[in-house]
Amino acid sequence: MDYRFSDRVLALKPNAIREILKSASDPEVISLSAGNPAPDAFPVAAISEISARLLRDNPIGVLQYGVSEGYAPLRDTLKSYLKEKHHIGSDSDELIIVSGAQQVMDIAAKSFLNEGDVLVCEAPSFVGALNTFRSYNTELVGVPVEPDGMNMEELEKVLDANPRAKMIYTIPNFQNPSGVTMSLGKRKRLYELAKAHDCLIIEDNPYGDLRYYGEDVPAIKSFDEDGIVIYSGSFSKVVSPGIRVGFMMANKAAMAKMIICKQGQDVHTTMWSQMLCNEFMTKYDYEGHLDYLRKLYTVKADLCMQLLDEYVVPNGISYNKIEGGLFIWCDLPENVDMLDFCKRLTERKVCVVPGNAFLTDSDLPCHSFRINFSTPTDEDLTEGIKEIGRLAKEIIK
Amino acid sequence: MDYRFSDRVLALKPNAIREILKSASDPEVISLSAGNPAPDAFPVAAISEISARLLRDNPIGVLQYGVSEGYAPLRDTLKSYLKEKHHIGSDSDELIIVSGAQQVMDIAAKSFLNEGDVLVCEAPSFVGALNTFRSYNTELVGVPVEPDGMNMEELEKVLDANPRAKMIYTIPNFQNPSGVTMSLGKRKRLYELAKAHDCLIIEDNPYGDLRYYGEDVPAIKSFDEDGIVIYSGSFSKVVSPGIRVGFMMANKAAMAKMIICKQGQDVHTTMWSQMLCNEFMTKYDYEGHLDYLRKLYTVKADLCMQLLDEYVVPNGISYNKIEGGLFIWCDLPENVDMLDFCKRLTERKVCVVPGNAFLTDSDLPCHSFRINFSTPTDEDLTEGIKEIGRLAKEIIK
Numbered sequence: 053m054d055y056r057f058s059d060r061v062l063a064l065k066p067n068a069i070r071e072i073l074k075s076a077s078d079p080e081v082i083s084l085s086a087g088n089p090a091p092d093a094f095p096v097a098a099i100s101e102i103s104a105r106l107l108r109d110n111p112i113g114v115l116q117y118g119v120s121e122g123y124a125p126l127r128d129t130l131k132s133y134l135k136e137k138h139h140i141g142s143d144s145d146e147l148i149i150v151s152g153a154q155q156v157m158d159i160a161a162k163s164f165l166n167e168g169d170v171l172v173c174e175a176p177s178f179v180g181a182l183n184t185f186r187s188y189n190t191e192l193v194g195v196p197v198e199p200d201g202m203n204m205e206e207l208e209k210v211l212d213a214n215p216r217a218k219m220i221y222t223i224p225n226f227q228n229p230s231g232v233t234m235s236l237g238k239r240k241r242l243y244e245l246a247k248a249h250d251c252l253i254i255e256d257n258p259y260g261d262l263r264y265y266g267e268d269v270p271a272i273k274s275f276d277e278d279g280i281v282i283y284s285g286s287f288s289k290v291v292s293p294g295i296r297v298g299f300m301m302a303n304k305a306a307m308a309k310m311i312i313c314k315q316g317q318d319v320h321t322t323m324w325s326q327m328l329c330n331e332f333m334t335k336y337d338y339e340g341h342l343d344y345l346r347k348l349y350t351v352k353a354d355l356c357m358q359l360l361d362e363y364v365v366p367n368g369i370s371y372n373k374i375e376g377g378l379f380i381w382c383d384l385p386e387n388v389d390m391l392d393f394c395k396r397l398t399e400r401k402v403c404v405v406p407g408n409a410f411l412t413d414s415d416l417p418c419h420s421f422r423i424n425f426s427t428p429t430d431e432d433l434t435e436g437i438k439e440i441g442r443l444a445k446e447i448i449k
Numbered sequence: 450m451d452y453r454f455s456d457r458v459l460a461l462k463p464n465a466i467r468e469i470l471k472s473a474s475d476p477e478v479i480s481l482s483a484g485n486p487a488p489d490a491f492p493v494a495a496i497s498e499i500s501a502r503l504l505r506d507n508p509i510g511v512l513q514y515g516v517s518e519g520y521a522p523l524r525d526t527l528k529s530y531l532k533e534k535h536h537i538g539s540d541s542d543e544l545i546i547v548s549g550a551q552q553v554m555d556i557a558a559k560s561f562l563n564e565g566d567v568l569v570c571e572a573p574s575f576v577g578a579l580n581t582f583r584s585y586n587t588e589l590v591g592v593p594v595e596p597d598g599m600n601m602e603e604l605e606k607v608l609d610a611n612p613r614a615k616m617i618y619t620i621p622n623f624q625n626p627s628g629v630t631m632s633l634g635k636r637k638r639l640y641e642l643a644k645a646h647d648c649l650i651i652e653d654n655p656y657g658d659l660r661y662y663g664e665d666v667p668a669i670k671s672f673d674e675d676g677i678v679i680y681s682g683s684f685s686k687v688v689s690p691g692i693r694v695g696f697m698m699a700n701k702a703a704m705a706k707m708i709i710c711k712q713g714q715d716v717h718t719t720m721w722s723q724m725l726c727n728e729f730m731t732k733y734d735y736e737g738h739l740d741y742l743r744k745l746y747t748v749k750a751d752l753c754m755q756l757l758d759e760y761v762v763p764n765g766i767s768y769n770k771i772e773g774g775l776f777i778w779c780d781l782p783e784n785v786d787m788l789d790f791c792k793r794l795t796e797r798k799v800c801v802v803p804g805n806a807f808l809t810d811s812d813l814p815c816h817s818f819r820i821n822f823s824t825p826t827d828e829d830l831t832e833g834i835k836e837i838g839r840l841a842k843e844i845i846k
Contacts, residue, residue: 053676055703056615056647058563058585064709086514094512100504107497115491115689117483151548151693151715158714162584166455167564184713187559188455218453250453279450292512294720296548306452312461316581317555318548322719323691 060167060189067183078401082436084423085403087228087378092348093426094292095332095341102331106324114324120315122149122299123326129333130285130299138260139274140283146307150314151321153258153286153298157184159313160219160254160282163306165190170217172210172251174202176381176410176420178228181221181256192412193217197227199372201234204241211249219252224272226259226377229410229422233375239272247278252306258286261342263376264350279303287329289378290342295325349378349426352433356380356425359434363441368448378426381407382440384419385448394421397443402436457564457586464580475798479833481820482800484625484775489745490823491689492729492738499728503721511721517712519546519696520723526730527682527696535657536671537680543704547711548718550655550683550695554581556710557616557651557679560703562587567614569607569648571599573778573807573817575625578618578653589809590614594624596769598631601638608646616649621669623656623774626807626819630772636669644675649703655683658739660773661747676700684726686775687739692722746775746823749830753777753822756831760838765845775823778804779837781816782845791818794840799833 106114121127131147134140141147150156157180165171167189173182175194182192193214195207201224211217220242224234234242246253255272273283279302286298302310314320332338353374360371360380371382382404384390394406407420423440425433503511518524528544531537538544547553554577562568564586570579572591582589590611592604598621608614619639621631631639643650652669670680676699683695699707711717729735750771757768757777768779779801781787791803804817820837822830 053700053702055649055700055706056561057706058559058561058566060563061560061706061710064706066709067712088514091509091513094508096504096508096512099512100501100508103500103504104497107493107500111491111493111497112488113691115493115496115691116488117485117685117690151719154716155714162455163458164453164455166457169455180713180716183709187710187713252452288514293514293716294510294512296715296717296719303450303452305450309452309454309458309461312463312580313458313584315464316577316584317552317714318693319551319577319690320693322548322693322722324721325719 060187064183064187067180081401081403082428082432083403084428084433084436085405086424086427088427089289089293090348090352090426093345098332098336099292099328102328103324106327106331114327118320118323118326120311120320122321123323123330126326126330129330133333134301138271140271141301144279144303145301146304147299147301148307148311148314149321149326150298150300151318152288152293152296153256153284154180154184155314155317156256156282156284156298156300157181157254159310159317161185161188161190162313163309164252165218168216170214171219171221172207172214172217173221173412174223174227174230175412176229176407177221178223178256179409182412185221191216194412197230197232199232201232201238202242204238204245207242208245211245211251217249217251219254220246221254221256223256224269225257226262226374228259228377229379229405229407230381231372231374231377231379233269236269239269240275243272243275246280251280253281254284255281256284258289259377261290262346262349262378264346264353266375273301279306282306290345291329291332295322295328297321297325297329352425352430355430356423356433356437359437363438364444367441367444369440369444378424380423380425382421382423386419388419388448390419390421393443393447397440400439400443402439457584461580461584464577478798478800479825479829480800481825481830481833482802483821483824485824486686486690487745487749487823490742495729495733496689496725499725500721503724503728511724515717515720515723517708517717519718520720520727523723523727526727530730531698535668537668538698541676541700542698543701544696544698545704545708545711546718546723547695547697548715549685549690549693550653550681551577551581552711552714553653553679553681553695553697554578554651556707556714558582558585558587559710560706561649562615565613567611568616568618569604569611569614570618570809571620571624571627572809573626573804574618575620575653576806579809582618588613591809594627594629596629598629598635599639601635601642604639605642608642608648614646614648616651617643618651618653620653621666622654623659623771625656625774626776626802626804627778628769628771628774628776630666633666636666637672640669640672643677648677650678651681652678653681655686656774658687659743659746659775661743661750663772670698676703679703687742688726688729692719692725694718694722694726749822749827752827753820753830753834756834760835761841764838764841766837766841775821777820777822779818779820783816785816785845787816787818790840790844794837797836797840799836
């Protein structure tokens with residue numbers, strides 16, 4: 053049977069990272085390619101306790117249909133939390149619960165992007181989001197990332213050159229995969245440019261609470277007076293990704309259409325997961341848990357950067373120092389074939405993600421790869437990075 | 450801010466039923482408008498037990514990321530179950546887990562329907578699915594439902610007249626909202642017509658296990674030798690809708706694209722929910738639970754039909770006898786304004802769903818309404834149907 057697929061999915065390919073992860077499931081392989089929380093990061097005792105209580109005290113609430121907008125107490129909790137902690141949210145905004153932040157990308161693209169419309173993103177950017185935008189036949193245009201975020205001159209040029217640009221996608225904190233955080237000045241400039249070009253902004257912030265050094269930078273949404281920012285948050289990195297809970301905040305008029313799209317996709321998000329998040333945020337020491345995570349990952353990030361400094365940098369690979377998040381972006385010299393490097397590394401049982409996976413066009417030249425330090429054990433991280441260093445020593449120069 | 454929505458969502462309206470349900474949340478209102486399982490239908494004790502065990506024995510499995518295709522043991526369990534019980538599934542088929550059957554409609558439409566393509570459905574049909582198809586700017590064409598399913602002469606005419614027809618959507622068992630089950634002869638004819646017109650079939654079967662009288666009719670998927678049937682199943686009516694677990698089976702080549710769409714929407718379905726379903730199917734008396742549900746709902750269906758026969762039919766409203774499912778479709782005489790009837794009923798604190806909500810165009814003439822008997826208590830069901838009878842007596846004739 054020759055299937056007549058829709059135009060929008062004809063060229064779609066599976067998420068390259070998730071495919072790599074499948075091949076990295078070999079227990080002999082050291083995987084630095086995932087983006088999973090550390091096994092110690094999960095508040096297992098609290099979740100067990102909450103789950104038992106929910107199923108004892110309110111089983112019908114857990115098991116019956118809910119509303120598409122999400123569990124009302126969790127929506128209220130998040131609205132207050134975002135207001136107090138991040139100064140996000142006005143009377144003209146609405147917040148809904150989604151099945152992981154991935155769903156924000158899908159329903160935002162679906163609600164606003166016609167086939168052939170242009171979405172502007174960081175280059176490199178998160179492949180999972182890019183694939184979702186691609187699945188609506190959106191044209192992707194990348195703007196290079198500098199150590200303080202997108203290059204704003206380039207962004208302006210891109211917006212001027214693309215009258216069909218309708219949306220800008222950014223991960224301002226500890227960007228995946230580059231690790232970069234956008235400066236306040238650039239956040240303000242990005243907002244002004246978006247406004248001037250009648251573009252919406254998707255501010256994707258899954259890692260914002262995982263800052264290990266330095267000071268928080270205000271969210272773009274915090275100065276959204278025009279209703280042009282769709283803010284996306286997630287419990288995946290701070291509570292659990294397996295529960296699939298994220299949330300989004302946007303202007304009420306924009307949200308009304310997105311709620312219909314959410315309804316058409318999965319009716320509503322799993323009730324157990326939503327109630328769990330609300331109980332954990334309101335009846336447990338949520339800030340204490342975030343502190344615990346930051347300490348856990350600071351140790352791992354420090355170890356990773358020390359190992360890179362000791363074994364990898366002297367052999368010709370550079371990397372961006374990070375202040376938070378889960379990823380470090382490494383750059384090979386321009387004369388080294390990055391894909392060949394990653395392939396040889398895999399043969400030596402160490403997996404990283406080739407950087408071209410994060411580009412708007414994976415055939416563009418790329419000399420970088422991404423490593424993750426949250427998932428591997430300290431021993432695996434050490435051995436994996438030493439191996440990267442050994443391979444670099446053999447190949448480079 | 451005037452938002453520039455995509456063409457596909459411009460005309461979208463919220464699911465009419467879910468809006469009615471919100472207004473029916475007034476505790477004084479007797480709601481016969483939902484499609485929720487009865488509160489006694491949930492296997493609460495088993496779910497509590499399973500949840501506690503999962504979080505004790507395999508917390509990381511519950512909380513960490515999973516693969517987009519779904520939890521492998523549940524996929525295997527369902528493949529065996531469908532094979533043994535319904536003779537569904539061949540070596541060229543694949544089965545994946547989705548976040549409720551609603552997601553099947555979304556990713557099937559997304560993967561196969563270009564804007565302006567035609568989807569043929571029963572008239573009336575499930576508004577939730579229709580809204581999802583609409584959200585891809587699909588043109589919907591309805592084929593009238595008879596007591597043994599779609600009118601096949603009409604289906605053939607519609608397929609002949611619509612060269613862009615690409616997909617046929619059917620709920621063959623205890624159809625929502627008509628309650629009708631498609632005969633074996635019509636299932637075979639529908640398959641042949643689809644094949645001859647190069648159309649795919651979505652066979653949506655959320656109620657198949659809820660048969661109270663008569664014999665099961667073979668699934669259309671069971672004679673799918675050409676890989677043209679996308680079979681959709683759900684745990685919503687037989688375990689719990691709040692957990693959001695459904696599944697779909699389709700030819701592997703067709704499924705490959707749909708998996709990418711699933712990945713782009715929510716990465717994967719909640720792990721807790723998936724593991725719960727697998728444990729419940731494999732370590733508990735799943736068939737015994739289905740028997741229990743059938744007994745529970747047989748009593749309610751019988752009561753509902755007896756009440757209709759006693760209080761409603763004598764006053765001029767007819768209805769289709771059902772053999773299973775959760776809904777009964779009632780027909781007013783053609784000279785009665787159905788919307789006015791439903792509105793007056795609401796004023797008397799009884800909610801039903803106006804039948805036009807289930808049409809491809811809600812402005813088409815319609816003299817029917819849908820009632821549900823699974824959600825209300827026996828007392829509310831009795832009082833609600835008596836009120837329908839009283840209103841009919843006043844208005845009709």
